[in-house]
């Protein structure tokens with residue numbers, strides 16, 4: 001198999017990766033046939049997957065603008081993925097050129113591609129680290145060198161926690177991050193759920209099976225379970241809701257028209 005220049009040496013390009021599958025759903029070009037094959041299989045069970053991803057990205061951009069409007073100028077985006085268009089630093093720095101953005105991902109392709117995209121931007125960095133080890137994230141030279149944790153930060157955990165199994169203690173990891181942030185900080189989070197999917201759970205579960213087969217568990221959590229990631233933070237109105245319902249730019253945006261966009265939940269919490 002041919003290895004394009006953007007694919008780092010040492011990565012296994014015969015095994016699908018969630019970040020490259022996500023890139024494919026969003027219409028990106030940083031994916032291989034193995035990724036496309038797995039993504040197409042997942043879409044056989046859940047044909048609306050790209051719509052869910054688009055609603056996720058649209059939520060993320062509105063939440064970043066909300067954070068800038070609330071005076072936040074530092075962003076920590078964990079599980080940031082392969083940059084397609086409209087990334088956090090583009091949205092944040094368009095609204096506030098002084099905004100600083102630290103991206104974190106554990107996928108080497110996401111890290112390599114982010115490095116290329118961020119070249120020349122001295123207020124945006126990418127660190128290679130794992131959400132399951134939050135102390136290491138905060139200690140990376142990239143994150144520690146760019147962000148001042150004594151001041152408010154918007155922590156983005158967007159479409160990433162559903163890849164962390166309970167056995168890997170996602171609640172403990174998020175609690176450590178919550179505690180490390182200064183008052184006034186925000187958590188911006190989305191998470192997959194069976195709630196809201198316009199299909200019977202038995203059908204949608206086929207998608208979970210596809211991720212399981214590629215050794216990347218997709219953990220569906222309930223509204224209540226997802227809400228627990230915000231423990232101790234105040235929910236920003238309108239709370240943890242379907243992604244198109246979170247502060248829409250217009251009452252009837254394109255994602256409002258697709259029932260799949262209402263799968264899963266998004267919300268923002270603030271540390272008092």
Ligand SMILES: C[S@@+](CC[C@H](N)C(=O)[O-])C[C@H]1O[C@@H](n2cnc3c(N)ncnc32)[C@H](O)[C@@H]1O
Pocket residue numbers: 018019022056057060078079080081082104105106107110129130131132157158159160163164
């Ligand atoms: C579905 S993508 C989401 C990308 C972006 N946050 C968004 O919503 O557009 C999930 C990303 O999380 C990353 N990821 C999964 N588990 C992770 C972990 N334990 N630590 C860091 N990143 C992780 C994957 O590599 C992938 O790039």
